Structures are given as structure tokens and as C-alpha cells.
Amino acid sequence: MSTDLACTVGHQLRALGNRTFELGVQARGTGRMRLRTCGAEAILEALETLRTKNKNHHFIRIRPKWPHPFVLVDDVKIGHVQSLDEAGLSASVVVETSPGNFQVWLDLGRCTNRDATTVIARTLARLLDADRGAANWRQAGALAGFMNCKNKHQRTDGSYPIVQLHFSRRQVFARAQELLASSERTVALRRKRWEEIGGLYAHARSGSVKPIASFHGHPRYDGDLHRADLGWAIHALTHGLGAHEVERTILAARDLQHKGSRREQARYAARTVRAAYQKGLGLSCEQDLTPLLEQEGRVR
Structure with missing residues (x-):
């Protein structure tokens, strides 16, 4: 060594x-x-x-x-x-x-x-x-x-x-504590908004939710099952299905071993639900904390 x-x-x-x-x-x-x-x-x-x-x-x-x-x-x-x-x-x-x-x-x-x-x-x-x-x-x-x-970093001598x-x-x-406090407030507010949005769709009948298989086989996704999962998650959330139910359905719908361990598969399902909230329901993924760091000209 x-x-x-x-x-x-x-x-x-x-x-x-x-x-x-x-x-x-x-x-x-x-x-x-x-x-x-x-x-x-x-x-x-x-x-x-x-x-x-x-x-x-x-x-x-x-x-x-x-x-x-x-x-x-x-x-x-x-x-x-x-x-x-x-x-x-x-x-x-x-x-x-x-x-x-x-x-x-x-x-x-x-x-x-x-x-x-x-x-x-x-x-x-x-x-x-x-x-x-x-x-x-x-x-x-x-x-x-x-x-x-x-490859792009290989030198002429190999x-x-x-x-x-x-x-x-x-x-x-x-500035760690400052960033921690701001980010945790951002996440708490975002979760509250998710709950509020979920409440708006809670009146919808779960029976109106299409099966996830119909999205997996839809020509629109051309075999891209990741996009199909996301599309179905947006559909399901806007038809009154809860986030945990959506995650469970994604996990059970197909073989996800290529994602890694069961924990990694669960993380994939959770990320898909977050993306559905953000892209499909218009909820911001994050708050820009940069102005907080730039105050008083301390960051240039």
C-alpha cells in the first residue's frame, strides 16, 4: 500500500x-x-x-x-x-x-x-x-x-x-444554522401545501383511478416505464389517491430490482411521488435560499 x-x-x-x-x-x-x-x-x-x-x-x-x-x-x-x-x-x-x-x-x-x-x-x-x-x-x-x-480528461500520453x-x-x-433553519421551514411549508392539495382532491372517488398497467402500456410513453410511473402518479394524486397508496402501487406494479435494494426501490417510489407533486400539481420543489446568503453582500 x-x-x-x-x-x-x-x-x-x-x-x-x-x-x-x-x-x-x-x-x-x-x-x-x-x-x-x-x-x-x-x-x-x-x-x-x-x-x-x-x-x-x-x-x-x-x-x-x-x-x-x-x-x-x-x-x-x-x-x-x-x-x-x-x-x-x-x-x-x-x-x-x-x-x-x-x-x-x-x-x-x-x-x-x-x-x-x-x-x-x-x-x-x-x-x-x-x-x-x-x-x-x-x-x-x-x-x-x-x-x-x-474519457474527456485523458491526457495525450494516455x-x-x-x-x-x-x-x-x-x-x-x-452560516450552517442559518441555512438549516431556512431549509427546514421550506420543507415544512412544502409538506403543508402537499397536504392541502391532497385535501382538494380527496372528494374524488378512488374508483375513477386508472390502473397503473394502462400507463405502462400506453404508446405515449414508448416503453419508458419511469415516465409512465410518473404519469400515473400525477393521475392518481389528482383523483384522490393518497401518497402512500401511490408509492405502494408503484412498488407492486413491476420488477424494480434494477433500482437496487428494497430500500432503494422505496426511495424511487417516494421520488416519483415527490416529482408528481412538483411537476403535475405545480408545487415548487424548493425555495431559493440564495438571497438569504447574499444579504449584506457577503457572497459575490
Whole structure:
């Protein structure tokens, strides 16, 4: 085992709490990621195996095991990284995933719910002009010391850039409590609106809800069962079916083993219902907290 690699990985894990992690090995060709729950010691013992996987064009990912107090922001540029402290957003971990592109982990100081963490992640992504598509509670980041083997980063000599650890220190950023309070209020208000909308449709007869199979087989969806699930969820919610009933129907309607474990399948059903509320019923997914962070010109 390389002493330098072990040192780098150890520093990153300690800054992320030195607790239980989810270690991901993601195939470049398919994008499929295999996750393993393990402690920091087990990760350090597996470095040679991980290095071999990495040389065979697998990405090495890491995230603390949920629940945890961290938020990941992906694809941050150097100018925003340099202004984090001044903005009250001091990072716990900063890694350079490719030349000029950074990931930052921020410590909220305490755990909150998944929806609030996602609101915070998306707010920070907007604020830092980062990747909004990667802004959610479950995003895994790059593990420092391994290659970023994306095709677009391959050098003329065939090599790839190594993910560099620039900073690691366990610290809660100054504005964490402010963001936590605002995001949790946002989530509570959104849930209240969902309940109110559900009440508006409660008078509808459940017998008027079409079977989900009729959506799966509809030519409109051209075999895209994910879109069909979403379409049916919108239909069912607007015809008086409750959110839990919609989730149960989605889970029972077809084989979802490709989504992963039963827990991952349940999360898929829950995400579909949330998307139905947001896209089909016009409920906003999140409140933009950026103005809160920009007050008094503290963030530019």
C-alpha cells in the first residue's frame, strides 16, 4: 500500500467524520455503482484493491453513511473555492477532481432530514455556480488519491489526472444554522401545501383511478416505464389517491430490482411521488435560499 495514498485517504475520511461510509466503485462504461458500507479502517485496508479497480477504469466514490451532517457541492470553480471562508461557507474537504474543477464538502454541524439537505445542496450549487444536477442529499464524491478516468480528461500520453486533496479539516461552517433553519421551514411549508392539495382532491372517488398497467402500456410513453410511473402518479394524486397508496402501487406494479435494494426501490417510489407533486400539481420543489446568503453582500 502506498503511504502517500493511505495518508491522503485518511485525511479525507477524518474530515468527513471518520465514521461509517458508503464506498462506491463505479464502472465507467455503464455508470453502475456498487456500494459497500464500511468503516475508515476497512477502506484503508482495501486501497490496493481499489487502485486496481481504478486502473481498470472504475471511479472510486465516497460518502458518509446516512444520516450525516455533510453537504457535497460538485464542479466548483477556483474563484468560488477561494471565497468560501469570506462567505461564511468554510469547507471541511476540498478536492480537485480535474484541473480547475473542485468538489467541496460542508459540515452543517447536525443532521437534518433528506429534503432539507437537498434544499441546502441546491441552494449552494446555485450560489457557487456548481452542478445543480448533483445537488442532493445522497450524492457521492470522489475519493482523493485515485484517477479521474473520464474519457474527456485523458491526457495525450494516455494517463488521467489524480484527484487531489487540497484541504481537510472537521469544521462547521459559520452560516450552517442559518441555512438549516431556512431549509427546514421550506420543507415544512412544502409538506403543508402537499397536504392541502391532497385535501382538494380527496372528494374524488378512488374508483375513477386508472390502473397503473394502462400507463405502462400506453404508446405515449414508448416503453419508458419511469415516465409512465410518473404519469400515473400525477393521475392518481389528482383523483384522490393518497401518497402512500401511490408509492405502494408503484412498488407492486413491476420488477424494480434494477433500482437496487428494497430500500432503494422505496426511495424511487417516494421520488416519483415527490416529482408528481412538483411537476403535475405545480408545487415548487424548493425555495431559493440564495438571497438569504447574499444579504449584506457577503457572497459575490
